[in-house]
Amino acid sequence: MNAVLRDARRIVVKVGSSLVTNEGRGVDAEAIGNWCRQLAALTQQGREVVMVSSGAIAEGMKRLGWASRPKEVHELQAAAAVGQMGLAQMYESKLREQGLGSAQVLLTHADLADRERYLNARSTLLTLLQHRVLPVINENDTVVNDEIKFGDNDTLGALVANLVEADALVILTDQKGLYSADPRKDPDARFIDEAIAGTPELEAMAGGAGSSIGRGGMITKILAAKRAAGSGASTVIAWGREPDVLLRLAAGESIGTALLASTAKQAARKQWMLDHLQMRGAVIVDAGAALKLREEGKSLLPIGVREVQGEFHRGDVIAVRDPAGAELGRGLSNYSSAEARLIARKPSFEIGAVLGYAAEPELIHRDNLVLR
Ligand SMILES: Nc1ncnc2c1ncn2[C@@H]1O[C@H](COP(=O)(O)OP(=O)(O)O)[C@@H](O)[C@H]1O
Numbered sequence: 001m002n003a004v005l006r007d008a009r010r011i012v013v014k015v016g017s018s019l020v021t022n023e024g025r026g027v028d029a030e031a032i033g034n035w036c037r038q039l040a041a042l043t044q045q046g047r048e049v050v051m052v053s054s055g056a057i058a059e060g061m062k063r064l065g066w067a068s069r070p071k072e073v074h075e076l077q078a079a080a081a082v083g084q085m086g087l088a089q090m091y092e093s094k095l096r097e098q099g100l101g102s103a104q105v106l107l108t109h110a111d112l113a114d115r116e117r118y119l120n121a122r123s124t125l126l127t128l129l130q131h132r133v134l135p136v137i138n139e140n141d142t143v144v145n146d147e148i149k150f151g152d153n154d155t156l157g158a159l160v161a162n163l164v165e166a167d168a169l170v171i172l173t174d175q176k177g178l179y180s181a182d183p184r185k186d187p188d189a190r191f192i193d194e195a196i197a198g199t200p201e202l203e204a205m206a207g208g209a210g211s212s213i214g215r216g217g218m219i220t221k222i223l224a225a226k227r228a229a230g231s232g233a234s235t236v237i238a239w240g241r242e243p244d245v246l247l248r249l250a251a252g253e254s255i256g257t258a259l260l261a262s263t264a265k266q267a268a269r270k271q272w273m274l275d276h277l278q279m280r281g282a283v284i285v286d287a288g289a290a291l292k293l294r295e296e297g298k299s300l301l302p303i304g305v306r307e308v309q310g311e312f313h314r315g316d317v318i319a320v321r322d323p324a325g326a327e328l329g330r331g332l333s334n335y336s337s338a339e340a341r342l343i344a345r346k347p348s349f350e351i352g353a354v355l356g357y358a359a360e361p362e363l364i365h366r367d368n369l370v371l372r
């Protein structure tokens with residue numbers, strides 16, 4: 001019994017190029033139809049799913065009649081732009097057949113490294129999920145060069161899992177899971193059922209990509225599991241053509257390799273925030289707000305803010321202080337310092353009228369707040 005998916009409410013599913021394009025023979029309608037049917041069943045169970053799908057370059061090469069993968073980055077980018085059309089079209093129609101809405105989201109490394117864009121991408125994805133629309137994500141290959149490329153979508157899958165605070169990441173590939181060595185090269189390779197994500201020995205087991213279509217191989221999947229575990233998500237690596245793989249995993253069946261996160265989700269995310277983000281400013285809150293944060297674990301609303309100190313942008317980490325100046329905690333601000341000064345002491349329904357737009361009703365959402 002493997003509980004990784006059984007207990008997961010929010011799931012990121014990543015499928016690799018070789019699966020999606022049937023080893024480069026073109027977008028595999030049947031396979032995508034199969035996953036979409038399963039995704040629809042998962043949403044029926046009340047789960048939220050985000051798809052990360054590769055295959056744009058492989059599909060674009062086929063459409064352009066290119067037999068071998070070009071070396072030039074701009075040619076790869078052109079192929080991705082061509083192929084992404086087919087990919088998006090296929091997901092859209094297969095998800096629609098299942099009664100599910102879909103949305104295309106193309107992201108780059110720079111988008112997720114920038115705090116403001118990170119928050120924007122997060123809000124967009126969470127809004128799509130709220131509306132029961134299934135986001136289909138790929139790397140925005142057109143605008144990235146080699147140095148800033150994820151290159152493989154395993155890394156992107158993990159970053160998306162961090163971004164939406166997923167409970168689980170499922171990486172579907174062309175192998176049954178992780179083996180002690182590349183099974184294409186070593187017939188004695190042993191299957192690994194389960195391990196703790198981030199265990200150093202795992203990295204030594206993984207080799208590069210097995211086909212000419214896939215990019216990262218197993219090493220990027222192992223590192224993706226480690227990264228996903230950083231925000232508390234466990235990972236399953238499984239064969240994408242295993243019948244009903246997602247449904248069976250969700251029912252608790254042990255399929256593939258489970259790479260388990262050792263820290264709980266909230267604790268991991270909050271630690272990540274403290275470790276990665278620099279503090280830029282502070283707000284002093286009134287006694288009522290201090291009580292709500294401390295005792296009830298509530299979000300910080302602008303109405304409870306008495307004073308805004310320093311200069312910060314949306315997405316920066318700021319300190320929250322009580323009326324005596326003692327630090328209550330730290331969190332990601334949804335508004336800049338200039339905006340925060342304008343909306344301080346005001347009820348959230350007035351934010352729109354004061355600023356001309358309303359991003360969120362909270363100055364700091366409780367999910368983005370670490371209390372002392
Ligand atoms: N230890 C390992 N266990 C399983 N597969 C491995 C291992 N090391 C390398 N591989 C190779 O990784 C390949 C999967 O990665 P990749 O080709 O990038 O697929 P995808 O397109 O699904 O990301 C497998 O086909 C396999 O040959």
Ligand SMILES: N[C@@H](CCC(=O)OP(=O)(O)O)C(=O)O
Pocket residue numbers: 015016017018053054055056057058080138139141151152153154213214215216217
């Ligand atoms: N963005 C690229 C994905 C890169 C890639 O090949 O990833 P993967 O097959 O997951 O190792 C594409 O859609 O072709």
